[in-house]
Amino acid sequence: MDNPLKAGSPPPAQPDDEAPRQLPSLPTEIVQRIMQLALPRLSFKTFRERYDILLVLCRVNKLWAALAQRELYRHVWLNHEVAADAYLANSSSTLLQGTNSLRLNEADVDQPATPPAVTTTLLDALLKRLPKLSVLHATSKTSAHEEGVTVDLSALSRSCPDLERLAIDFCRIAPSANMAPQRLSFLRHLALSYFADPSDLELFLRMTDLPRLESLVFIQGCGTTGEDIEDLAAPLSRYAPQLKAFTLSFADTGPHNQLPSSFWSALSSLEALALDHDYTIPSVLQLLPAPLRRLQVRPSLQYLPPLTFSPVADALKAPPPSIKYLKELLLPPAEAAPNASPNGPTLRNIQRGRAEVEELCRALKVEVVTEDRFAYEDYIGHLEHALSFR
Numbered sequence: 039m040d041n042p043l044k045a046g047s048p049p050p051a052q053p054d055d056e057a058p059r060q061l062p063s064l065p066t067e068i069v070q071r072i073m074q075l076a077l078p079r080l081s082f083k084t085f086r087e088r089y090d091i092l093l094v095l096c097r098v099n100k101l102w103a104a105l106a107q108r109e110l111y112r113h114v115w116l117n118h119e120v121a122a123d124a125y126l127a128n129s130s131s132t133l134l135q136g137t138n139s140l141r142l143n144e145a146d147v148d149q150p151a152t153p154p155a156v157t158t159t160l161l162d163a164l165l166k167r168l169p170k171l172s173v174l175h176a177t178s179k180t181s182a183h184e185e186g187v188t189v190d191l192s193a194l195s196r197s198c199p200d201l202e203r204l205a206i207d208f209c210r211i212a213p214s215a216n217m218a219p220q221r222l223s224f225l226r227h228l229a230l231s232y233f234a235d236p237s238d239l240e241l242f243l244r245m246t247d248l249p250r251l252e253s254l255v256f257i258q259g260c261g262t263t264g265e266d267i268e269d270l271a272a273p274l275s276r277y278a279p280q281l282k283a284f285t286l287s288f289a290d291t292g293p294h295n296q297l298p299s300s301f302w303s304a305l306s307s308l309e310a311l312a313l314d315h316d317y318t319i320p321s322v323l324q325l326l327p328a329p330l331r332r333l334q335v336r337p338s339l340q341y342l343p344p345l346t347f348s349p350v351a352d353a354l355k356a357p358p359p360s361i362k363y364l365k366e367l368l369l370p371p372a373e374a375a376p377n378a379s380p381n382g383p384t385l386r387n388i389q390r391g392r393a394e395v396e397e398l399c400r401a402l403k404v405e406v407v408t409e410d411r412f413a414y415e416d417y418i419g420h421l422e423h424a425l426s427f428r
Contacts (some may be wrong), residue, residue: 065103071107075246077109082141082175082418085115107133115141122160126167129147139173139203140164143187158188165197172200172224177418178208187233188212191245195220205229207257207421211238213245230406231257231421232289238264252307253283255424258360262288262295278304285312285424289339299325312336314425315370319349326360333361334427337370338413338421344375344382347391364404368427370396370411 045176064072077091092110092218096103112132116122122142128134142164143155143210156164161176189206191212202224212234214220225248230239236258254277278301288295296318302325309327312334313319318336335350347369353361372392385389399406412419 049189052236052428062309065172066101066105069102070109073105073109074103079115080139081422082115083422087139088113088308097255108136108281111137113137113141114163114427116156117143119154119156119160122156122164126160126163132168132327135170137168137171139175140171141175150163153294154264155358156187161187161296162190162193162197165193169197171198173203174198174201175205175219176209177206180353183224186210191220191242195246196260197220199223201225203227205255205421206242206356206425207231207296207417209238210235211242211245213241217245219245219247221249223374224250225251226250227253229255229257229421229425231255231424232259232417236262237269239274243270243277248277251277251280254281255285255287255421256285257285257289257421257424258295259289262290267295267297273303275301275304279306281305281308282307283312284308285334285336286317287312287336287420287424291343302326310334310428312368312424314338315348316343316346319355323353323360324358326358328360329363330360331363332366332368332427333364334368334409335370336423338375339412339415339417341375341377341381345370345386345388346383347372351391351395351398352358354395354402357402361402361404364402366405366407367395367399368409371408373411375414 073092076095077088080088084371089110094108095106110239111131114125114137151385155178162383165171165174170202176187176189186209188210188213192212194201194204199222201222204222204225204227206229208231228251228261230242230246233239239256239258256274274297284305286297291314297377303321303326306327308326308328309330311322311330313322313336315335315337323330333350335347337345350367369392372385374383374388396406409423412423
């Protein structure tokens with residue numbers, strides 16, 4: 039009888055069978071798309087992860103290495119002056135000419151050992167070398183030992199004529215020498231936040247011409263006065279009719295943070311609106327002339343005031359015409375701050391408030407979307423949360 043093990047064994051391998059077979063090459067466009075899908079979304083908090091992944095992809099072969107380098111230079115984060123100097127040293131490289139988005143610095147005052155921040159002088163030098171830049175996010179490291187970055191409007195409009203997205207926070211604004219408005223013809227998305235001098239917000243809007251602006255994020259920290267808001271109202275209202283998305287948020291709360299009724303009534307193209315959880319949401323929605331598609335309720339940056347769903351619930355109980363066609367309501371999780379005051383609302387009360395809003399939305403056929411909240415006191419997370427809303 040034949041040996042069953044021997045009978046079931048495969049035939050001896052031929053030399054050609056043992057040789058490794060090379061996989062066919064993929065088109066360059068497909069390889070590039072694979073890389074982009076393997077990377078996390080762009081954020082100050084994900085650049086280190088992006089760098090690590092691209093480093094691994096560089097080891098596949100020469101084609102992957104070339105594409106990974108191109109992707110590395112496409113979206114750049116320069117967290118200190120040493121990195122900026124090294125980046126500028128490659129100014130003659132074709133890779134640098136492919137930079138599409140640039141993020142500068144990060145508010146990391148709790149890490150005093152980090153090198154000095156990118157300065158105003160370095161920022162000007164960078165802008166001169168990047169004429170194809172379409173996304174710029176500039177922030178100052180708010181340290182008592184470092185001066186904040188100043189954004190020169192003349193240099194910005196001259197060096198970056200194709201800019202489409204601009205975020206400026208913790209910075210100062212320098213108008214043009216002749217005080218003439220600077221035109222940014224292609225800018226569609228603008229974020230102005232945490233200015234040390236609130237008057238710079240008004241200065242930026244007054245000294246720029248933004249014909250294509252459609253999305254505006256306005257965030258201000260503590261110290262804003264009623265007079266600051268009054269000064270801001272006129273230049274802000276100039277862009278109101280063309281805005282499709284608007285985010286308004288304050289680090290502190292109070293009656294002095296109320297924009298005038300004339301501004302809200304001028305938002306004739308608005309489709310998406312984001313407001314703080316404790317803002318006067320009912321009165322704002324009553325004033326809007328256009329039907330909203332998306333409404334976002336933002337939690338507090340700091341531990342106070344405690345989260346409340348009462349303003350949005352009051353708005354839904356007597357829904358104004360502006361939310362007749364509302365499709366989505368974006369809400370934070372119903373949670374209490376880690377160090378909530380014992381005199382504040384309990385977690386159960388917060389959850390009841392959220393449940394009431396959900397019930398009202400079911401009756402109105404509005405989808406409720408729960409968003410992960412940013413960490414308390416996380417200024418960059420607070421801002422990037424706003425930038426992700428459209």
